[in-house]
Amino acid sequence: MIASFLSAAAAQLRPSVVGILDGTDRGESGGAGIAWGKSGLIVTNAHVATGPDVTVVVADGRRARGEVVARNTRRDLAVVRVRELALPGAPPGDPARLRPGSLVFAVGHPFGVRHAVSAGVLQAVGRLPRGFAMSRLGAAEWVQADVRLAPGNSGGPLADATGHVIGVAAMIVGGLALAVPAGDVNALLATLQ
Amino acid sequence: MSEDSSTLLALSDQLADAVARAGTSLVAVHARPRLPSTGVHWRDGVVVTTEATIRRDREIEVTLPDGARASATLAGRDRGTDLAVLRIPEGRLPVASLGEPSRLQPGHLVLALARLDGAGPRAAFGAVAATGGRWRCWKGGEIDRFLQSDVTLYPGFGGGPLVDMSGRVQGINSGGLSRPLATTIPVETVNRVVAQLLERGYVPRGWIGAAMQPVRFDDATGQRLKREGGLLLLAIEPDAPAAAAGLLVGDVIVAINGERVDHPEELRDRLDGDVVGRSLQVELARGGAIVARDVVVGERPRAGR
Numbered sequence: 277m278i279a280s281f282l283s284a285a286a287a288q289l290r291p292s293v294v295g296i297l298d299g300t301d302r303g304e305s306g307g308a309g310i311a312w313g314k315s316g317l318i319v320t321n322a323h324v325a326t327g328p329d330v331t332v333v334v335a336d337g338r339r340a341r342g343e344v345v346a347r348n349t350r351r352d353l354a355v356v357r358v359r360e361l362a363l364p365g366a367p368p369g370d371p372a373r374l375r376p377g378s379l380v381f382a383v384g385h386p387f388g389v390r391h392a393v394s395a396g397v398l399q400a401v402g403r404l405p406r407g408f409a410m411s412r413l414g415a416a417e418w419v420q421a422d423v424r425l426a427p428g429n430s431g432g433p434l435a436d437a438t439g440h441v442i443g444v445a446a447m448i449v450g451g452l453a454l455a456v457p458a459g460d461v462n463a464l465l466a467t468l469q
Numbered sequence: 470m471s472e473d474s475s476t477l478l479a480l481s482d483q484l485a486d487a488v489a490r491a492g493t494s495l496v497a498v499h500a501r502p503r504l505p506s507t508g509v510h511w512r513d514g515v516v517v518t519t520e521a522t523i524r525r526d527r528e529i530e531v532t533l534p535d536g537a538r539a540s541a542t543l544a545g546r547d548r549g550t551d552l553a554v555l556r557i558p559e560g561r562l563p564v565a566s567l568g569e570p571s572r573l574q575p576g577h578l579v580l581a582l583a584r585l586d587g588a589g590p591r592a593a594f595g596a597v598a599a600t601g602g603r604w605r606c607w608k609g610g611e612i613d614r615f616l617q618s619d620v621t622l623y624p625g626f627g628g629g630p631l632v633d634m635s636g637r638v639q640g641i642n643s644g645g646l647s648r649p650l651a652t653t654i655p656v657e658t659v660n661r662v663v664a665q666l667l668e669r670g671y672v673p674r675g676w677i678g679a680a681m682q683p684v685r686f687d688d689a690t691g692q693r694l695k696r697e698g699g700l701l702l703l704a705i706e707p708d709a710p711a712a713a714a715g716l717l718v719g720d721v722i723v724a725i726n727g728e729r730v731d732h733p734e735e736l737r738d739r740l741d742g743d744v745v746g747r748s749l750q751v752e753l754a755r756g757g758a759i760v761a762r763d764v765v766v767g768e769r770p771r772a773g774r
Binding site for chain 2: 378396402438
């Protein structure tokens with residue numbers, strides 16, 4: 277029962293989630309990206325889009341060239357513009373309004389499996405606990421979640437039970453999924469206005 | 470909002486409520502380098518955690534849910550069941566609401582919780598994977614009930630509770646006993662061990678002071694004694710309960726309290742729990758005949774004492 281409700285929520289998000297291949301590479305490696313709110317832009321990780329161009333793969337299989345128009349490597353974010361495609365934007369949410377234990381889910385392409393959904397719960401929003409990880413990670417704020425991620429989820433959405441995107445999946449530390457908070461994405465997009 | 474998303478949201482809220490409720494009785498335990506472990510406020514002034522996460526006996530502190538630190542003293546530890554008990558100041562936080570693990574079945578939704586600092590409880594979500602009866606874990610202790618779930622025990626989650634969907638604590642999660650699934654030491658075992666640790670600082674285990682190995686009788690002896698085999702006594706410690714009862718090297722224990730024994734584990738099972746000072750009626754094969762002796766169970770000497 278829960279499974280069907282979750283699949284409905286994930287299906288709603290799916291058209292907004294793309295595959296991102298670095299450069300004009302036609303291979304199948306790479307990460308994910310999200311059409312972000314009303315911005316008309318796609319958000320992904322800086323470590324997924326390392327060059328000036330990316331190939332964007334839409335859920336229906338269409339491909340288009342994307343141009344990286346903004347980047348924040350410290351926060352591992354990149355913003356991509358695709359002129360040929362108009363994708364429905366996923367609504368951004370606010371992770372700070374969620375309590376620990378709230379349901380969250382990720383949509384991405386773990387190990388190349390397209391639009392795979394993994395579900396779990398929110399663990400914390402903020403800095404990593406002291407002693408948990410390298411100090412470089414500890415200084416930044418993260419959405420920390422008990423969700424299984426794998427290479428290919430990078431740059432994809434972490435969403436709450438209402439389908440609002442609360443973070444951009446970025447890495448796994450100590451088995452814990454870390455996502456860049458939606459607020460940092462909004463801040464980067466605001467610099468483009 | 471659609472029906473789908475409101476149902477999902479209701480489940481999400483229920484999970485967060487359970488975390489918030491149980492989180493009020495969780496502390497972070499600082500008794501090892503780097504990352505703390507988690508402790509559960511089991512009775513007023515008494516915190517339970519896992520034994521393996523207590524790496525020092527002194528200068529232990531806990532972080533309370535309000536972020537304040539309090540000093541804690543080690544009341545006792547039991548390696549066998551991987552449990553340790555700390556005393557903290559009384560009246561500082563609510564006592565955990567305990568559940569009944571006997572009601573849990575595979576498929577029940579559960580959460581593993583942790584507190585690593587003053588920031589809030591942490592949660593991992595999953596389902597009960599397997600349940601069962603009494604078992605002996607590899608650390609040697611007897612656990613009253615088998616309870617495993619597919620939750621991930623992240624660094625620092627050891628010593629934290631497994632809670633149900635209403636936030637009731639079903640037991641203590643042990644990182645050391647968990648591979649690959651998360652193993653929970655159930656409420657019954659924790660209650661038993663906490664009582665013993667508060668009373669003595671350790672869990673007494675029964676002992677008779679004899680070394681033995683399984684043997685099978687040859688057919689003729691077996692037919693004459695109407696037994697197949699038993700436990701051959703190889704050594705008996707002086708002044709030990711076995712010696713006091715008159716057991717001799719070469720005797721073969723064939724039954725205890727009227728039940729046949731074939732393996733040393735079966736004797737060991739009878740030496741766990743509240744048995745020190747009680748009598749075991751031992752049947753021995755000696756010189757081709759069966760003789761009976763009563764052995765009063767002693768307390769196993771503790772290493773390093």
